[in-house]
Amino acid sequence: MTQATAAQAKAAAGDPLHNSTGAEIEAAMKAVCGVVFDVQRMSMHDGPGMRTNVFLKGCPLRCGWCANPESQLPQPQLTLHAANCIECGQFAEPCTRCVLPAPTPDRTATLSHSSPESLAPHAHTPTPPPKSSLGLSSPHAHVRSSARLRADFLLGANWTETEATARVDLCPTGALHWVGHWRTAGDVMAEVLRDRPFYGKDGGLTLTGGEPTMQPAMCEALLWLAKREGIATAMETCGHTQWAVYMRLLPRLDLLLYDIKHIDPAVHLQYTGVDNSLILDNLARLAAAGANVRVRIPLIPGFNAEPQTVAAIAEFVRQLPGPVLGIDLLPYHMLGKAKYAALGRPYPWAGHARLSEAEVVACAAAVRAHNLPVTIGG
């Protein structure tokens, strides 16, 4: 058994690294793997100070307004940003499947890893094939230069991982690429530490996603390593996870940015795919435990962006067994829209316009009426 799996076994057994030396624990923590789909440095709106956001893949919710639809599935996904395709003509697929007569630039296709073993802790990012495959001109004359890869070609393709990776490697522009890579916590932390000169006393690491608690071992490892380096930590969470996960992460979390989307369980279920009882229950437990929590309400037109709904959330927050630091209102933005188009999916929130300033201000007033501090934006 490797060090990493040993550590995980201990962690899973509720015995986090008991009897190990500091160096052993550190090595074990660094070896923990997770699926990371972005590390975004210099983030300004995800906790105090300047922060590095680590985006962990996978989310239990399916909100129609989701700004990161590519984050929802837990495994790495093959993605084609057709707008970046230069029609290089290198792909050898049969024309009937890969040639799109009237190319639409903003389409993207997604191929998920279907094999369950790729989700195992030590699965790795697919490795590139031998470099000899990288021809510079089209090996197949029948693929005309005007051809564009079409999204359903990828969706329909039943490639093995190796086959998919070969194509990723062949793509000159990166239009075809993996969203999500298996990375070790040590590797991610090395990147996070680069920006230590910019963190000051407040800034630091923010875990986000997706829903980071979908990868509890990775979260724990990153938080542990951050605290070992004396870096402030925060986590953005949708709240829909087992209480035990928060129990595990709380000791090394300086701040939780905790989404409450709606109070009505039926509406919540309808719009996010899950009932909110676990979410509200967890928040109450966190408040009782005295955790540093900022409640975040994404203000979504057509879902919750009216004062009564926001007031109901504020009322719930006010009655919690302990105080929260405040409520952040995050007004709906359309930035996810382009990603849906790129994923070849219809944008579920297409019918809704951005909120007016007056609407946002009215919601903020509803929070203030409950004597809670409120900010607009992160």
Place this chain on the structure above:
Amino acid sequence: MNATPLLKLDPIAGFPRSTWRTTAASARSLAIKRRLLATERQIDVERARYTTQSYQASEGEPMPLRRARMLLHLVRAMSITVDEGELIAGNRSLLPRMGVIAPEGAVTWVDRELDILPTRPQDRFNITPEQICELREEIFPYWRGKTLEDIVATRVPPEIMRAVRGRAFSLNQTDHAQGHILPDVEKWLRLGIGGLQAQVEAAQRRPEMQAADKQVFYAAAEIALAAAQTLIERYADLAAELAATELDPQRAAELTQMAANCRHLAQDPPETFYQALQAVWFLFVLLQIESNASSFSPGRFDQYMLPYLLADLQQGRLTQGQAQELLEALWLKFNEIVLLRSSSSARYFAGFPIGFNVAIGGQLSDGSDATNLLTYMCLRAQADVGLTQPNLSVRIHAGSPQELLEAAAFVISKGSGMPQLFNDEVIVPGQVNRGLPLEEARNYAVVGCVELSTPGKALGWSDASMFNLTRVLELTFYGGKDPHSGEQIGLPTPSLDQMAAFAELEAAYDQQLVYFVDLMVRGCNIVDGIHAEVLPSPWLSLFIADCIERGTDVTAGGARYNFSGVQGVQIANVADSLAAVKQAVFDERWLDATQLLDALRGDYAESEVLRQRLIHRVPKYGNDDDRVDRFAAVWGDRYCELVEQYQTIRGGVYQPGFYTVSAHVPMGAHVGATPDGRHAGAPLADGGLSPTAGRDRRGATAVLHSVSKLDLRRASNGTLLNMKFLPSFFEGSDALAKFAQLLRGFCELHVPHVQFNVVSAETLRRAQANPDEFRSLVVRVAGYSAYFIELDKELQDEIIRRTEFETL
């Protein structure tokens, strides 16, 4: 007013946080600003006419005397005016923003461009047929063969010209006086004309100074001082005249005060803040009349002006509000002088950067923080006035107050591209490394755009040359030959397709650099020597130690510290190209060298797939990726090492810099396609140390990390890093504090300089379409600000493309 409470005020009282979003320039200042922006630029022929008259009359005399007599004749003969509402008098031409022709520098290019001045792509000026006629028939004929430009053309030997024509480097300052200096403003304020006369007289009488050339120096100095007196007295007379006929009693009183100020300054040093401001402006007007050059910079204005301000405030002579309006009057004045450049020079330095660089903040000579009341007032002036001059620079260090950083961040967020930031933590050790005493190093200020120098003691010649590192790499790929003409421009070394290992490429590149740096330095020294012959500067020499003590003109080596600055251009393209060749040709071997050279020669016409691979599948500088950043570090440091071993002819060493202002566009125009995926003739990376536009994908902190991998202490002539932010970056309650944190990191990473453009691409596109609506839109073009609508289309497009650090 009761002055005592002011003494207890925190410096931030100069620009209290609660007023940041509400201050504005006075109605008077706004009217002057509007007038300035509406002024169409005209050509001035007076400078050329009277200079010619004076030179004709002084044939045969020693050049320093001829230059001093020229100055005297100019200030006697030139037309002067005091504009409506002005509080500070003086200009070097009748109207603001006139294009002044100094024929002693050059007439050939001026003659060539006279007819296209109103229509050329960059920096246009109106000119009348009468002016063209006078210049062509009465002025230019006298100068043929006598100008700096003509003499340089006859003296630079063919092997250096071959390298210049082959675009390995440029020789600058070949058609006008070179400026680029920090005069001793503090001394001017302390001594005034009378005090300087006494100093010159005393120096002149010393027995060891009786040689003819020394006596010529002092005689010239006396004439220059007489000229200064004449000009200031003329303004005193004019203001008094205007006051006598002014109907508005308030304006009459202002003009009377102006006349009194000038009358006083014609002999004595200033006693009040108002007089000191007027004195500062006269100093720079006279420097411009004498030299017509870029970048005479006021330097540490907040330090030497503070005593005058505090005395006035304490004694109740002035309220802080009045002081602010007077300060902003000077801020407006800095925008009245522009430099007429040739079309080619205007491409290198677009948008009239005249280089009135004011450096505020930083440290005192003992290392303690120097931020004061005036520091904040200068920031407010920039927020209120928001024009391209002065080029406002804030020095920061580990001990800079948080309030200063946040106030600077606020002014940056207003989008004028200023202030730019300079980092004492790396610059001061860099100056010490060049042999300056620590106290002197801590007193550095900024010349022109981003060049570093010592106030009142140094001639830095900071814009001697731009060395095209990218072009030399291109020549190296082809064995020292131009890929198209086949001309052997560099040393004959193996071409890329003859190399078996990456180390051979590095060895060849090194040989070529050694060869071209040597040629560059020889060329620069020749130009430097010709300046001493034909453009001695008696007025300027009064304000640079130790010219008076030694009886030696500043152009001839009179300064205590002498340097020459040569810029390496452009490290991003070199690093990206080397990383591409190493990975594709030598490591992974998916590209054959012959194939690559063919693709480059053909500008990737048949190999777009390859070009895309080279762009997207090879790491790029600016992403904190050691695989490519190491080439920036290795070759940046090597360039520094090569340059700093050479001496200037004035004593002192050559010092490297990494900045280009707008020169990355013309310098790229002569470089073929490069292995970083850049097309032939496309602009190089901008700024100096910035990544190639669009290639940095990991945000500002990653860029700062990439840049910090070079040993930038050695780039003591100055560096430039551009970053562009969208306005949304500054939204949100903590945005300024977070921006200040970015500046702290910049400080800690020892990056010497950074400047921020806050603008949206959409705004810029709208400005392109409707220039009239955007007349006051100020854009950072690398090291200085320009009016966006005054830039040519190519440069506008380039600015729009630059990476936007959009934060969501």
